[in-house]
Amino acid sequence: MKNTLGKSILEMRHREPKKEALKFKIGKTWISKNWPEYYKDIETAGSALLALGIEPGDRVAIMANTRYEWSVMDYAILGIKAITVPIYQNNTAEDVEFILNNSQARILITESNGPLKIFQSVKYKCKSVEKIILMDELSTSQDCLSWKGLQELGERFLEKNPLLYRNLCESLITSDVATVIYTSGTTGKPKGVVLTHLQAISEVSEAFPFVGATDQDISLTFLPYAHILGRVEHWGHIYIGYTLAFAESIEKIRSNLIEIQPTFMISVPRIFEKIYSAVWAQIQTQPLRLKLFEWALLVGKKVGECKMSGEVLPLDLFLKFELAKKLVLHKITDAFGGRLRFAISGGAAISKDIALFFHSAGVLILEGYGLTESTAAITVNTPFNYRFGSVGRPIGEVKIKIADDGEILVLSNKVMKEYYKNPEANLEAFTDGWYHTGDIGEVLPSGDIKITDRKKDLIKTAGGKYVAPQRVEGLLMLNPYVSHALIHGDQKKFIIALITLDRPSVQKLAKEKNISFSNWEDLVKTAFVSEIGRKAVADANAELASFESIKKFLILPDEFTVETGELTPSLKVKRKALDNKFKPQIESLY
Secondary structure, three states: OOOOHHHHHHHHHHOOOOOEEEEEEEOOEEEEEEHHHHHHHHHHHHHHHHHOOOOOOOEEEEEOOOOHHHHHHHHHHHHOOOEEEEEOOOOOHHHHHHHHHHHOOOEEEEOOOHHHHHHHOOHHHOOOOOEEEEOOOOOOOOOEEOHHHHHHHHHHHHHHOOOHHHHHHHOOOOOOEEEEEEOOOOOOOOOEEEEEHHHHHHHHHHHHHHHOOOOOOEEEEOOOOOOHHHHHHHHHHHHHOOEEEEOOOHHHHHHHHHHHOOOEEEEOHHHHHHHHHHHHHHHOOOHHHHHHHHHHHHHHHHHHHHHHHOOOOOHHHHHHHHHHHHHHHHHHHHHOOOOOOEEEEOOOOOOHHHHHHHHHHOOOEEEEEEEHHHOEEEEEOEOOEOOOOOOOEEOOOOEEEEOOOOEEEEEOOOOOOEEOOOHHHHHHHEEOOEEEEEEEEEEOOOOOEEEEEEOOOOEEOOOOOEEOHHHHHHHHOOOOOEEEEEEEOOOOOOEEEEEEEOHHHHHHHHHHOOOOOOOHHHHOOOHHHHHHHHHHHHHHHOOOOHHHOEEEEEEOOOOOOOOOOOEOOOOOEOHHHHHHHOHHHHHHHO
């Protein structure tokens, strides 16, 4: 048997029964599964798919929140040599229709809440879908097979065909396609990224050992499994053997962190940004605590500098740091559960200032870099070699070079096989085997990679100067009251910004300052809120050259969301969509 995800699935049967494979919450109780129990659920689900007529090479779509059943169904699909097509649970109906039709998925596995309703709105246009499987215990519809019904079907089939799932799993080879993941579509229609078992194993066998993850670790998983970063965490879990705990929801991550006490976590920058903003918003209203907090961070920063340079910690600094932890910093490390060795941030650039803030407080965030097309990380910082502002060094066999125009090119087993049914995109994506990432970067003298911006996102002002919008937006979002920002200025004389605010934090601050308001719409029009915007812009401009500084700004009344089409499901700004949606507001600033 080749080294495939199938091999890792079958190895579950022989792992220590006393070792927790995963944890998930039902009601108020955390439920644990050991490895043999986990495998049994997967084998049963895979047998049910075989009973429904799914054959090797067939596409099966999963559209649901991150949960135990998602994990089981992915391995059930992979084990019978079929292909998993993940769909974000909050994707638009238009994208759902496109993905199902483009992939020709025969079965859709989903939930009976929002995702099912989205599908039902386009069901009549998706002729390839023959069956709906719900991740719910019972089904209220005759058209849908419930989770209980799936298990019963699988058990009956397995009794008559006890070795079929295992034999198919064993027959997997590295060139077999594991999944087709559709990109978020920040610039148009989603593209299907075809990943084989070669790409999957190349990633998990090199990336996780590279950062030091072991089978003794436990991770709190909450990223969507339609996102490559979440999916790799899920695949790495069965390859490495660490315990995977499923967060109840994005909203409950903070309480789940305390309950699970993970030893590492994988996240996108937005999660760290929200925690950072919440901490500063709380501290800035308490002058006495603010001074103590700033002192503790300064001590933590000096300790961090010693760690990065490899210097021995002076005794007086050690004693100060112990006091700082006892008085202040422990509250931040405790918020992550108290056992976190490191966190990995990917999916988008994280602010260097935010990474340094957490490092000073004792939480190490390791930034990595990769794309869906590269099966997530191709470079990453490690606990033993990290530089804030860089995305680390290439992993394993990854080769990177910088093109004449600054674009990062990559050659690796981790790079996708192709774009699904899209020969034009394939021709554009590769040159002599090297994949064009679309990102601009440089190799630092240390060998680490630094990303400067997206090639297609660069703004060229009327004065001929290039501006990296992500950097400017990141500086604005360092303000604890700013939730999102959009920079505009292509072919214009100057740069402008559209800003959205974190409503709860601003309302709380307004009450503390005795600002009178009846509702959010009234508050957002006040001079008080305008001053928040002015300060955010002034602080950002202090870090910018004149040609890239923000000359005018506008505060929008509502935050950007996935549901309103302003953010991708991985929480990145849809720049073109926002430019069109807010065209009148943008033009008013010019």
